[in-house]
Amino acid sequence: MKIMMKLAVVEVKLLTREPGAIFTLLIPLFILVVFGSSIEPGDTVLLPMALAIAVGLVGLYLLPTTLATYRERGILRRMSTTPVRPANLLAVQVLLQLVLALTTCALLITVAGTVLDARLPTAVGRVAVTFLLGTGAMFAVGLLIAALARNGRTANGVGVLLYFPMAYLAGLMQPTDQMPQLLARIGEYTPLGAFRQGMHQVWADTTPSPVLLGVLAAYAVTISAVAARYFRWE
Amino acid sequence: MAVIEVMDLRKRYGDLTVLDGVSFSVEEGEIFGILGPNGAGKTTAVECVEGLRRPDGGSIRVLGLDPVGNRRALCEQVGVQLQHTQLPDNLKVWEALDLYASFYPKPGDWRELLVEWGLQDKRDTRFGKLSGGQKQRLFIALALVGNPRVAFLDELTTGLDPQARRATWALIKRIRATGVTVVLVSHFMDEVEELCDRAAIFDQGRIVALDTPAGIVDEIDADHEMRFTLMAGELADLTDLTGLPGVARVTRTGDRVVVTGRGDFATAVTAQLARHHVLVSDLRIDKRTLDDAFVALTGRPLE
Numbered sequence: 001m002k003i004m005m006k007l008a009v010v011e012v013k014l015l016t017r018e019p020g021a022i023f024t025l026l027i028p029l030f031i032l033v034v035f036g037s038s039i040e041p042g043d044t045v046l047l048p049m050a051l052a053i054a055v056g057l058v059g060l061y062l063l064p065t066t067l068a069t070y071r072e073r074g075i076l077r078r079m080s081t082t083p084v085r086p087a088n089l090l091a092v093q094v095l096l097q098l099v100l101a102l103t104t105c106a107l108l109i110t111v112a113g114t115v116l117d118a119r120l121p122t123a124v125g126r127v128a129v130t131f132l133l134g135t136g137a138m139f140a141v142g143l144l145i146a147a148l149a150r151n152g153r154t155a156n157g158v159g160v161l162l163y164f165p166m167a168y169l170a171g172l173m174q175p176t177d178q179m180p181q182l183l184a185r186i187g188e189y190t191p192l193g194a195f196r197q198g199m200h201q202v203w204a205d206t207t208p209s210p211v212l213l214g215v216l217a218a219y220a221v222t223i224s225a226v227a228a229r230y231f232r233w234e
Numbered sequence: 235m236a237v238i239e240v241m242d243l244r245k246r247y248g249d250l251t252v253l254d255g256v257s258f259s260v261e262e263g264e265i266f267g268i269l270g271p272n273g274a275g276k277t278t279a280v281e282c283v284e285g286l287r288r289p290d291g292g293s294i295r296v297l298g299l300d301p302v303g304n305r306r307a308l309c310e311q312v313g314v315q316l317q318h319t320q321l322p323d324n325l326k327v328w329e330a331l332d333l334y335a336s337f338y339p340k341p342g343d344w345r346e347l348l349v350e351w352g353l354q355d356k357r358d359t360r361f362g363k364l365s366g367g368q369k370q371r372l373f374i375a376l377a378l379v380g381n382p383r384v385a386f387l388d389e390l391t392t393g394l395d396p397q398a399r400r401a402t403w404a405l406i407k408r409i410r411a412t413g414v415t416v417v418l419v420s421h422f423m424d425e426v427e428e429l430c431d432r433a434a435i436f437d438q439g440r441i442v443a444l445d446t447p448a449g450i451v452d453e454i455d456a457d458h459e460m461r462f463t464l465m466a467g468e469l470a471d472l473t474d475l476t477g478l479p480g481v482a483r484v485t486r487t488g489d490r491v492v493v494t495g496r497g498d499f500a501t502a503v504t505a506q507l508a509r510h511h512v513l514v515s516d517l518r519i520d521k522r523t524l525d526d527a528f529v530a531l532t533g534r535p536l537e
Contacts, residue, residue: 006336010329017324017360074319081284081314082337082380083306 003084007092015096024062025104028054032108036116044119047112048199049172052134054104056167056192059138060159063097064145069152077234086233094139101135119203126202133213134195136220141191143227166192188212191219237262237297237384237415238283244291245278252278253289254439260384265406265416267426267433267447269524274436276419277317280386283417284314297383310339313382315373317389317419323362327353327372330361331379338380347375351405367398374405378414385409388419403428423524435524435531442531451522452497454530457482458522460500462514464489474510478502 015021032050039046067090070076076086112118121127142159149155167173169187176184187193194215201208238260245253253275260266268276281287283294285301285308294301299308321330331344348354351371356364364372370390377385387406391399406429409416420426426433427447435443435450443450475484480499485492491514493503500519507514529535 003336006333010325010333013329014322014324070322073321074316075321077286078314078316078319079337081286081309081312081316082334083309083339084337 004088004092007089008096011089011092011096015100018066020062020065021100024054024057024100025107027057028104028108029111032112032116036112036118039116039118041117042119044200044203045175047108047118048196048203050108050112051105051131051199052170052192052196053167053172054108055101055131055135055138055195056163056170056172058097058101058104059135059142060145060163060166061142061156062100063094063139063142064149064155064159065152066093066097067143067146068149068155071146071232071234072151074234080233094143097139097142098135105131121203121205123202123205126208127199130195130198130202130208130213130216133216133220134191134198137191137195137216137223140220140223140227143231144223147227147231166190169193170196172196189215191216191223194219235262236260238266238417239295240279240283240292241294242292243279243282243289243294245275245282245287245289251439253282255292256436256439256441257292258434258441258444260415260417261432262415263410263413264431265410265418265429267430268417268419268436269421269423269426269433270436271421275439276421276436277388279436280388280417280419284312284386285309310380311383313377313380313385313414315377315385315387315390317392319373321361321372323360325361326358327361327364328357330372331375334376335379340381341379342381344375344379347379350408351375366394367401370394370398370402371405374402374409378409382414384415384417386417386419389421390418391420391422391425399425423528427524433524435528437528437532443527447524450527451524454522454527457494457496458520460493460495460503460517460519462491462517464491465513465515474506475503478506 028050031053032046035046070089070093076089079086079089109120113120141162145155145158145162149158169183169190170193171179171184171187172192176187179187188197194212198208198212198216201212236259238258240259241257243253243256244251256275256279268280270276278287282289283296283301285305288302296308297311301308328344328348331347335341335344348357351374353368353371353375356368361369361372374387374390377387390406391402394402403425406416406418418426418429430447432444432446433450434441443453445453475481475493478499479502480497481493481495481503483494485494493499504517525535
């Protein structure tokens with residue numbers, strides 16, 4: 001436990017020294033503030049979009065890049081020669097990125113709720129379940145990229161390359177009702193799309209569709225299993 | 235006492251035999267060299283000993299432990315510097331040492347290591363800003379921070395300039411002085427000659443020689459030459475030299491004499507010259523090195 005704490009402290013320091021981490025925090029905030037000035041009071045669309053962007057950036061960009069870089073630089077391998085297994089480092093990283101995603105979302109919700117007067121949901125339990133399943137699905141995709149990418153640069157490139165089509169299909173580039181119907185329909189079943197849609201539903205105080213939650217859970221479980229199967233320590 | 239015992243180690247990757255029956259043992263407190271060209275199986279052998287790779291055959295004991303079965307117990311007592319590893323660029327020197335020290339049950343004081351390895355000025359410097367030599371010193375310090383009984387150092391001075399290499403050599407000798415057994419993997423002959431008490435020369439997955447560096451050189455059965463110039467006014471009875479043990483040939487061109495032979499014939503020749511009161515100048519003996527030994531043993535030069 002002491003070692004995990006030490007690892008966590010060091011990894012937090014490294015994260016704060018990483019400019020990429022600041023960007024994943026600032027980009028969704030920027031989008032929220034820019035578009036937030038023109039929303040109706042009680043809006044249920046913009047904030048779930050910003051939250052999906054934030055989680056998408058952490059899951060698709062920051063997580064896989066960090067992990068693939070650690071493997072590429074032999075950090076995981078070096079650690080496996082010590083009494084501490086490198087799996088501990090992975091666990092600390094995933095937890096830390098989760099904390100980062102949560103912090104970003106908390107910041108977004110605070111800004112949206114106070115400054116922008118956006119609607120905040122009342123069903124906290126539903127929000128938590130949808131958020132965790134969605135984050136699980138996005139992190140699973142990130143872990144799969146980390147497992148398959150040869151190095152940090154590839155992971156970064158693949159993450160960015162996947163982010164844009166996924167963000168488009170999820171309705172993060174333009175509202176889904178302005179998208180071709182077929183694409184919007186497909187988008188609902190992508191990890192990021194199901195996440196945004198689910199968050200939109202809980203924001204509007206409706207029960208999130210069990211199909212969407214099921215889709216997210218299925219992505220989270222199957223993709224992480226594939227990632228675990230193909231993950232290489234060196 | 236042997237701290238490492240390797241018997242008939244075998245490892246294949248697909249059709250490629252990387253280790254083909256390698257046996258050696260390392261005694262407590264010595265610097266043991268593992269030498270050979272790239273692809274000879276050195277790193278694979280050491281990684282099997284470290285427990286990073288699982289051998290296909292043979293047995294390994296390190297400090298009496300099986301590197302695969304007793305992985306954790308072994309990791310607590312060995313320190314490793316691996317080839318091609320880095321740290322996060324933004325990690326500071328002291329943070330790396332402090333973190334790695336926390337991994338071990340009885341770590342050394344990393345502040346002392348910082349001073350000892352000349353890194354105290356770099357305490358707060360980030361890894362990415364260190365020079366090659368400083369990074370290498372940090373890696374050695376990290377290999378020692380757990381107070382290991384055995385330290386493995388793999389291609390320690392590759393990529394360093396000559397000055398930094400020599401400085402690193404001096405530091406390695408200091409490790410031995412503290413009683414830590416060192417296994418040094420290298421493809422530099424001069425490094426092994428300078429540092430190692432004993433060395434194994436690897437070639438194509440086998441050990442082709444195992445002895446002290448001087449012993450390996452002495453064992454090779456090849457002629458070498460001793461040259462000198464007779465000083466004016468002295469007459470030498472050169473037939474006397476031909477009969478000396480090890481001398482094969484004596485040739486004279488004017489005052490210039492070349493004696494060819496095997497083994498330690500030069501001592502006999504100089505004694506004989508002294509006995510006959512022959513004064514010579516410009517005396518040169520071709521010093522054979524591990525490079526020559528490698529050529530003699532494998533039939534080709536080390537790249």
